[in-house]
Amino acid sequence: xxxxxxHISDGPLREAEDLFHDLIEALPDxxxxxxxxxxxxxxxxxxxKLYGVPSVALAIGQVALDFVAPEERERAAQHLTEVWAxxxxxxxxxxxxxxxxxxxxxxxxxARCNEAAGRPSLVIAVTRDVTERTQREAALMESERHFxxxxxxxxxxxxIIDREGVFRLSEGQALAALGFRPGQVVGQSAFELxxxxxxxxxxxxxxxxxxxxxxxxxLNGAIFDTVYTPYRDLDGRxxxxxxxxxxxxxxxxxEIALQQKSEEIDRYFTSALDLLCIADTGGFFRRLNPQWExxxxxxxxxxxxxxxxxxxxxxxxxxxxxAVSQLAAQKDVFNFINRYRHKDGSYRWIEWxxxxxxxxxxxxxxxxxxxxxxxEALRESEQRFHALFDHMTEGVAxxxxxxxxxxxxxxxxxxxxxxxxEKHTGISARQVRGQxxxxxxxxxxxxxxxxxxxxxxxxxxxxxxxxxxxLKRHFRISAISPKPGFFATVFEDITERKLREEELRxxxxxxxxxxxxxxxxxxxxxxxxxxxxGSLLHDVAAGRHERLAPDxxxxxxxxxxxxxxxxxxxxxxxxxxxxxxPGEVHFAQLARDTLELLAGPIHKRQVTVTxxxxxxxxxxDRRRLQTVVQNLxxxxxxxxxxxPQPRIxxxxxxxxxxxxxxxxxxxxxxxxxxxxxVFGLFNKLEAKTEGTGIGLAIVQRIIEVHGGRIWxxxxxxxxxxxxxxxxPLPAKKEPTP
Amino acid sequence: MNGEPLRILLVEDNADHAxxxxxxxxxxxxxxxxxxVEDGEAALDFLYQRGAFADPAQxxxxxxxxxxxxxxxxxxxxxxxxxxxxxxxxSLPVVVLTTSEAERDVARAYAYHANSYLTKPVDFGQFAALxxxxxxxxxxxxxxxx
Numbered sequence: 001x002x003x004x005x006x007h008i009s010d011g012p013l014r015e016a017e018d019l020f021h022d023l024i025e026a027l028p029d030x031x032x033x034x035x036x037x038x039x040x041x042x043x044x045x046x047x048x049k050l051y052g053v054p055s056v057a058l059a060i061g062q063v064a065l066d067f068v069a070p071e072e073r074e075r076a077a078q079h080l081t082e083v084w085a086x087x088x089x090x091x092x093x094x095x096x097x098x099x100x101x102x103x104x105x106x107x108x109x110x111a112r113c114n115e116a117a118g119r120p121s122l123v124i125a126v127t128r129d130v131t132e133r134t135q136r137e138a139a140l141m142e143s144e145r146h147f148x149x150x151x152x153x154x155x156x157x158x159x160i161i162d163r164e165g166v167f168r169l170s171e172g173q174a175l176a177a178l179g180f181r182p183g184q185v186v187g188q189s190a191f192e193l194x195x196x197x198x199x200x201x202x203x204x205x206x207x208x209x210x211x212x213x214x215x216x217x218x219l220n221g222a223i224f225d226t227v228y229t230p231y232r233d234l235d236g237r238x239x240x241x242x243x244x245x246x247x248x249x250x251x252x253x254x255e256i257a258l259q260q261k262s263e264e265i266d267r268y269f270t271s272a273l274d275l276l277c278i279a280d281t282g283g284f285f286r287r288l289n290p291q292w293e294x295x296x297x298x299x300x301x302x303x304x305x306x307x308x309x310x311x312x313x314x315x316x317x318x319x320x321x322x323a324v325s326q327l328a329a330q331k332d333v334f335n336f337i338n339r340y341r342h343k344d345g346s347y348r349w350i351e352w353x354x355x356x357x358x359x360x361x362x363x364x365x366x367x368x369x370x371x372x373x374x375x376e377a378l379r380e381s382e383q384r385f386h387a388l389f390d391h392m393t394e395g396v397a398x399x400x401x402x403x404x405x406x407x408x409x410x411x412x413x414x415x416x417x418x419x420x421x422e423k424h425t426g427i428s429a430r431q432v433r434g435q436x437x438x439x440x441x442x443x444x445x446x447x448x449x450x451x452x453x454x455x456x457x458x459x460x461x462x463x464x465x466x467x468x469x470x471l472k473r474h475f476r477i478s479a480i481s482p483k484p485g486f487f488a489t490v491f492e493d494i495t496e497r498k499l500r501e502e503e504l505r506x507x508x509x510x511x512x513x514x515x516x517x518x519x520x521x522x523x524x525x526x527x528x529x530x531x532x533x534g535s536l537l538h539d540v541a542a543g544r545h546e547r548l549a550p551d552x553x554x555x556x557x558x559x560x561x562x563x564x565x566x567x568x569x570x571x572x573x574x575x576x577x578x579x580x581x582p583g584e585v586h587f588a589q590l591a592r593d594t595l596e597l598l599a600g601p602i603h604k605r606q607v608t609v610t611x612x613x614x615x616x617x618x619x620x621d622r623r624r625l626q627t628v629v630q631n632l633x634x635x636x637x638x639x640x641x642x643x644p645q646p647r648i649x650x651x652x653x654x655x656x657x658x659x660x661x662x663x664x665x666x667x668x669x670x671x672x673x674x675x676x677x678v679f680g681l682f683n684k685l686e687a688k689t690e691g692t693g694i695g696l697a698i699v700q701r702i703i704e705v706h707g708g709r710i711w712x713x714x715x716x717x718x719x720x721x722x723x724x725x726x727x728p729l730p731a732k733k734e735p736t737p
Numbered sequence: 738m739n740g741e742p743l744r745i746l747l748v749e750d751n752a753d754h755a756x757x758x759x760x761x762x763x764x765x766x767x768x769x770x771x772x773x774v775e776d777g778e779a780a781l782d783f784l785y786q787r788g789a790f791a792d793p794a795q796x797x798x799x800x801x802x803x804x805x806x807x808x809x810x811x812x813x814x815x816x817x818x819x820x821x822x823x824x825x826x827x828s829l830p831v832v833v834l835t836t837s838e839a840e841r842d843v844a845r846a847y848a849y850h851a852n853s854y855l856t857k858p859v860d861f862g863q864f865a866a867l868x869x870x871x872x873x874x875x876x877x878x879x880x881x882x883x
Contacts, residue, residue, distance in 0.1 A: 523836045528753035534861020554753050
């Protein structure tokens with residue numbers, strides 16, 4: 001820095017000195033010399049430029065420490081003192097001042113020059129401007145700090161593993177998922193640490209072999225997405241592995257859940273038994289589940305993209321379009337039913353529940369064809385049964401049993417009755433429907449409660465024929481219990497049948513009696529005939545003749561009796577089979593005609609006969625009715641006994657709704673004990689009296705055939721008797737009063 | 738053999754039949770005394786010795802009753818029932834003699850404790866034999882209570 005450097009001489013030395021000088025001047029660093037007083041003894045041009053000093057002259061003699069920032073001058077002075085004290089050269093960084101006062105950062109290396117005789121002691125100061133480097137370093141450090149902060153806080157693990165597999169770095173919040181603190185595993189062998197996780201060990205080995213490896217590892221439930229990057233030196237040799245692991249456990253779980261969910265939905269869609277479909281309001285199928293094939297014969301693929309309107313029954317098109325427009329208006333449609341054409345051309349009934357979502361329709365559907373058929377069949381069957389119920393001739397009543405708290409059947413409620421019920425019972429449905437039986441029938445005890453309770457309890461049907469006093473009718477009743485607590489009664493009015501049965505029974509009895517008496521009474525004369533004929537033969541053989549005539553008379557009488565019996569029996573048998581059509585009969589005239597026929601016997605016994613005037617006209621078979629009057633009058637004459645003033649009266653009287661006719665006499669009369677038996681066939685009160693015992697039987701039969709009754713009134717033997725009978729009057733005519 | 742003649746009460750409404758019984762019994766070698774009534778009422782009166790039959794000398798108690806079933810007024814079965822339910826009469830042997838061959842009558846007669854049931858034979862010879870045997874049996878062989 002001084003142009004007056006004293007030791008530089010001419011010649012080779014001078015050349016060397018110049019060369020050195022040039023060298024110094026060429027250095028990028030500023031070179032200066034500082035003397036003992038701390039003043040600058042020399043400054044290179046680079047130095048002048050660095051410190052902003054215009055010329056060497058201005059630099060020489062300046063205090064060197066003045067170029068150091070005041071706050072660092074002490075440290076710099078110390079540095080100088082060290083160097084003067086002979087310590088080895090060292091460099092230090094300082095904030096330096098330029099001539100204009102601006103600052104820069106420089107690295108200053110201080111070294112003491114070799115001591116030589118005649119030469120002042122000097123310190124060489126080499127200053128390098130490191131402002132830029134320092135700034136770069138600061139930026140780098142800042143960057144590293146940022147990076148580190150990121151690493152430390154990332155939900156990841158950053159790690160470095162060296163060639164031996166030993167962790168050199170292990171940072172990141174995600175370490176917590178593995179149970180490690182940051183830095184905890186540094187110094188440990190990754191191979192050792194992860195020996196139970198072959199995929200980790202394998203990945204590290206591959207990365208150390210130079211491969212970039214990315215794997216997803218499940219480390220005891222914590223799932224990491226890890227990238228292993230080979231770390232190379234300047235020569236390209238792999239010296240370690242840098243890795244970053246990101247904890248994706250949550251994401252993975254969410255992904256799996258989402259996948260499961262969508263699989264579930266998909267499985268549901270394909271495996272649901274119901275018909276599922278997604279369609280649009282434009283009328284097209286978007287997606288269908290396989291179930292549709294079973295219903296419509298088309299596969300889901302056949303239908304997807306097709307217009308569903310094409311398949312709808314023409315009659316259902318309008319209602320379907322209405323439903324679609326409702327869905328387009330974002331209104332859900334439930335319980336909509338229409339018909340879809342099956343691939344085979346038939347139609348299936350489909351019931352829909354549809355939900356609108358924008359232009360999409362989510363629908364579940366059900367093939368209700370079979371159900372509808374069943375319902376249809378059921379309805380038809382129900383109609384048929386109802387028609388049967390309404391038109392059957394049997395009365396039907398449905399009941400519900402009513403129990404008390406102890407479970408005892410106490411009554412039953414009449415739920416429904418059919419028209420035949422009304423007809424048979426004369427009770428209107430309105431009157432009994434919903435009523436308790438005791439109320440509906442007005443009985444203290446519900447009719448047949450015990451029987452019906454047994455039917456309900458056992459479920460076993462019950463049949464019975466019974467006389468129902470409240471209605472005075474005979475019924476045949478069947479009871480069944482179609483379900484617990486309920487029972488139905490089906491009944492028919494068998495009153496007519498019962499009456500016919502009763503009549504039949506009576507007829508059978510009568511027939512039996514008839515046969516019996518006929519055989520008896522016909523046999524009786526035979527015994528007489530044969531007996532006396534035998535006796536006659538004996539007498540003749542013995543030559544006795546005194547009994548011949550009376551015995552022959554007996555035989556003749558017996559024969560007559562037989563003939564009479566046979567003719568009467570014939571007449572009796574004819575009564576039921578009327579040869580003459582019934583008609584109006586003027587009873588008074590009939591009585592008078594009959595009396596004329598009997599004029600002989602009446603006159604002979606001196607009987608006075610009176611006929612009541614104003615007889616009503618009756619309806620019947622005139623000839624038979626004449627037989628009645630004739631027999632009765634004949635009987636009256638016959639049993640007049642020893643009555644000195646015999647009288648017979650033919651008359652009638654009104655008795656309630658009936659008209660009673662009678663033939664009264666004042667003859668022998670009949671003991672009340674025999675009032676019934678006198679009408680019996682062949683029953684005679686007197687063994688000796690004439691006649692066959694058929695007369696009154698014939699009379700009774702005729703009256704019965706006419707629908708009337710006959711009976712005897714007599715106060716007893718000797719007091720006369722009255723035979724009474726009823727006869728029907730002509731339907732249209734009122735009896736003449 | 739019993740010393741006393743057999744007293745028989747014949748209850749028969751048919752006079753011809755009664756005559757036949759009478760003749761045949763008379764022809765038999767059985768000492769008997771026949772009483773004849775024509776209906777059940779009279780039969781009971783006879784047995785109870787009342788009404789027209791009140792005189793025990795004239796109408797003594799019979800040893801045997803021949804009873805027809807079909808009778809006017811009181812039926813033969815009624816008579817039988819009455820006799821067999823009366824302590825005084827029940828030991829009287831009652832032989833039903835009737836035209837009826839009906840099983841029902843046979844059954845009912847025995848049900849009312851008839852002692853025997855005979856059907857009148859149509860054949861005269863049989864009729865005679867029946868009454869002969871009947872008389873012999875009841876007079877000669879049968880031990881009577883009184």
